[in-house]
Amino acid sequence: MPVTRGFLGKRRASRPDRLPPGQYDTGSSWPTLTAEATPDLDVERWQMTVDGLVEQPHSWSWREAHALPSSTYFGDIHCVTTWSKFDMTFTGVSVDTLLEVARPKPEARFVMAHSTTGYTTNLPLEDLTGGKAWVVWEVDGKPLPRGHGGPVRLLVPHLYFWKSAKWVTRLELMERDRPGFWEQNGYHDRGDPWLEQRYQGDP
Amino acid sequence: MTAAAAGGAPAGDWTTGTIIELDHPTDRLVRLRFHVEDRVDHLPGQHYVVRLRAPDDYTAQRSYSIASDPDDPLLELMVECLPGGEVSGFLHDVAEVGDVLELRGPIGGWFVWEGDVPAVAIAGGSGVVPLVAMARYARRMGLQDQLRIIAVARTWDDLPYAAELEKYGAFIALTRQNLGDRVAAPPYPEEVVPLVAGAERGYVCGSVGFASYATRLLGEAGLRTDTIRVEQFGETG
Numbered sequence: 001m002p003v004t005r006g007f008l009g010k011r012r013a014s015r016p017d018r019l020p021p022g023q024y025d026t027g028s029s030w031p032t033l034t035a036e037a038t039p040d041l042d043v044e045r046w047q048m049t050v051d052g053l054v055e056q057p058h059s060w061s062w063r064e065a066h067a068l069p070s071s072t073y074f075g076d077i078h079c080v081t082t083w084s085k086f087d088m089t090f091t092g093v094s095v096d097t098l099l100e101v102a103r104p105k106p107e108a109r110f111v112m113a114h115s116t117t118g119y120t121t122n123l124p125l126e127d128l129t130g131g132k133a134w135v136v137w138e139v140d141g142k143p144l145p146r147g148h149g150g151p152v153r154l155l156v157p158h159l160y161f162w163k164s165a166k167w168v169t170r171l172e173l174m175e176r177d178r179p180g181f182w183e184q185n186g187y188h189d190r191g192d193p194w195l196e197q198r199y200q201g202d203p
Numbered sequence: 204m205t206a207a208a209a210g211g212a213p214a215g216d217w218t219t220g221t222i223i224e225l226d227h228p229t230d231r232l233v234r235l236r237f238h239v240e241d242r243v244d245h246l247p248g249q250h251y252v253v254r255l256r257a258p259d260d261y262t263a264q265r266s267y268s269i270a271s272d273p274d275d276p277l278l279e280l281m282v283e284c285l286p287g288g289e290v291s292g293f294l295h296d297v298a299e300v301g302d303v304l305e306l307r308g309p310i311g312g313w314f315v316w317e318g319d320v321p322a323v324a325i326a327g328g329s330g331v332v333p334l335v336a337m338a339r340y341a342r343r344m345g346l347q348d349q350l351r352i353i354a355v356a357r358t359w360d361d362l363p364y365a366a367e368l369e370k371y372g373a374f375i376a377l378t379r380q381n382l383g384d385r386v387a388a389p390p391y392p393e394e395v396v397p398l399v400a401g402a403e404r405g406y407v408c409g410s411v412g413f414a415s416y417a418t419r420l421l422g423e424a425g426l427r428t429d430t431i432r433v434e435q436f437g438e439t440g
Contacts, residue, residue: 001256001305002219006297009257010289022254022264024289032411034435035313037418037428082264118429147411185312186214199214199310 018076019084020193026083032147033081034166035181036117041167043151046116048135050098052173053108058101065135065152068093073134073157078193080160090144090155092136095128098171108173112180113154113165120180121165122189123156125173132158135168160191160198212312215243217254220306222298223277229360231284232329233295234270236277239306244273247337248315248406248434251280251308255293265290268332268408268434269309270364272339278306281363283329314434316406318346323402323426325353325390325417327409328361333434334408335364338371347372351398353390355413374398389416392424399424405431 019025043062051057060068071094078084104125111123127133134155137144144150149166156163162182183189188197195203220237227233247269254264265288271279284295298304316322316337324334331354341350352373356362358380369375375382376390399405405426407417414435422428 001217001254002303003258004255004293004304005299005302007255007257007263007293009255009261009263012261022262024263032435034414035433037422037431037433038415081266147415181313186212186310199307201214201216 050102055103090136091138095133114170245309246315249309254305324406327413330409395424
């Protein structure tokens, strides 16, 4: 591809090793991107459900979810709209903890994450296990703001952030992959920022 | 090279575009019209990614909504210059007619309107750009009665395509400047209710703050919020 006449670039990362290709460091700001009206989620009525191809479908209330062993992610997040944000701290519960209760069946290979809004996103099950994914309600020690998916969202920080479904309420385990909301609208089924898997058709 | 998205919206791969026309409608806006190599026709509401490449292969890329009708032989983008904006600043201050830029698009299958349902669309400031593509499409197809547009801005100069939107019949609400006999104010519910009547889908485009305000406004005017499609940009504090 051609060099752009007159462009030198000014936002070179101070830590390029932590910036996937095509991303920039957004610094202290945290942009939001949402496709639907932001809901008022009532935690008294919210439940986190794990079902589909599991031995023991299970739902946790807000209180029950908070009684599970808490788990914290410290690190970076990457949005497909090209910003990355370093050194975030999210606290909630590891998806591993939920799956230990529900026990995926051997044929389960993919997961559809569902939000209270009807938003969906699909992920390979192996991207949600092994300490790589969380259901979180705190960011940097404070309750997760509504615009950022509060009071509760999925967090899968090693993939582009649209996979980290805001207002998550259900993980549905599946044998076959099927496209979620953005994935039906042209975005990648896996979304690894280091492979720059932004859109359908990317490697 | 094309790849159709699963949802049926067209999607294009990386290509290049040559700037054929470039002008600055206001101090903060630049309008760019490209000839795109191997262009894939878009739907009104879709966007393109513009990627700039430095001599050492450093790149910066941003998404911009398409303003042009799919029927337009050129692809039109209207870019607002953001403070410190790496890509928008380049497009404003450095880009010239004849420059070749990397482009990717069209992208996005959600914030699109194909004239298939009666809709109401509301945008704030530079958020009107995708609505302009919808309006141009509606005019060409004779579907103006299927798409009502509400454009909100501080002043006339803060509203890209203001004259064209007015001609289309958009309801324009300026919040810091009187317009005709309308005193500066955000849209009043009684101004919005008749525009929402009969609409089966809503489109909201603007900053994060505007999007949440406008979504509430449409909801209070009687639109079902689960029919509202939102495209928002910018940052929260």
